[in-house]
Amino acid sequence: MKLRVTYRLNAHLGGGTQECWIYSLSPEVSDCSGRMGVITPGENGMSGPGLLHPKKTEGATERDWWFTQYRQLSHYLALLCFLLTMATLLQTFYLVQITLVFQSQSTLQEVRLKDLTQKLNTLNHSYLLLFHKYPALNQYCPVTNSNTNERVCMPCPEGWESFGERCYLYTYDRRDWISSQYHCLSVGGNLAMVKSEEEQIFLWKRAKELSQGDSYWIGLRNGNPGGAWHWVDDSPVEKGFWDIFWDHEPEKGDTRELCARLSPGDSHRAGWYATMCKNSLKSICERTQGTLQ
CATH class of the missing domain: 1.20.5 (Single alpha-helices involved in coiled-coils or other helix-helix interfaces)
Structure with a gap:
């Protein structure tokens, strides 16, 4: 049994109103065009207009x-x-x-x-x-690499040996004492002056390694024939050195011009000898180490 009624329903698409719906006692309804659908309850399950959900039919x-x-x-x-x-x-x-x-x-x-x-x-x-x-710097900083001009600076010039705060040069040329002193002056120093036993030991060891029996001038001589002995800087010989380092003490009143030579023996003691200054010997020069001020 079908009834023709007019009822306002919200369509699933478009949100408009449709009229002329045909209802039956079954949950299925059809619109005026004959399209089938299922009507569902309203929101929150309350009674009232529902939504029409299209149902796929065999004709779709x-x-x-x-x-x-x-x-x-x-x-x-x-x-x-x-x-x-x-x-x-x-x-x-x-x-x-x-x-x-x-x-x-x-x-x-x-x-x-x-x-x-x-x-x-x-x-x-x-x-x-x-x-x-300052060309003198070349002595302390020689070129070690000619390709890059690299230099290595040392406290002593090239060829000199360092000990304490001083540099020492052992010469191979034989000269008399005064010529040896002039040579040491020309290279920026003096004949070696021994001011301590440690310095004497160093000079003795190195001279023994190099000398092969040679003796070396040191910077000590008698000021006037028969006069007192002193170093090239005019300082006197330290007390006690006479008994320690002289092989035998020079005779007082000797009128010859005498100078001191270092002859390395078995011990660093008793290594000084008084010799005529005109003799030709090797020599030991010394100078202070270079510093940057």
Whole structure:
């Protein structure tokens, strides 16, 4: 049994009102066009107008169902494309930022490198001027690498040996005492002056290694024939040295011009001998070590 009634229902699509619905005693209804559907209760299960949900009937085509599926898939693909686009934009933004930072740091490094290079060139120029203005520095800082002009600075000139605060040079040429002193003066020193037992031990050991039986002039002589003995700087011989280092003490009143020689024996003691200054011997020069003030 069917009744023709007029009832306001909210359509599932569009939200408008429809009239001329035909109801039956079953839950299925049809509109004026004959389309079938199922009416559902209102919101929260309350009575009243319900929603008409289209029901797939045998007469509906399969194409309509696939069209709905494709439409949903297209929405998902559109969302995915949007997300990929945003990710690409963010990645591009970060790449641009990284590139700008890298370029900024690279520019800063180039400026620093240019500044350091300029300072290095200025330092090298001052370095060359220093050795040109003070040639004596070449003795303390000889060139060790001719390709790079690298120098190694030492407290003593090349060829000299260091001990304490002094430098010593053992000469191989034989001269009389006064000529040996002039030679030591020409290289910036004097004949060696022994002021301590440690210095005597050092000179004795090195002379013994080099001498092969030779003796060496040291900077000690009698001031006048028969006079007192003193060093080349006019300082007297330290007390006690007479008994320790002389092989035998020079005779007082000897009118000959005598000078002291170091003859390395079995002990560093008793190694000084009084000898005629005109004899030709090797010599030991000494000078103070170079310092930077």
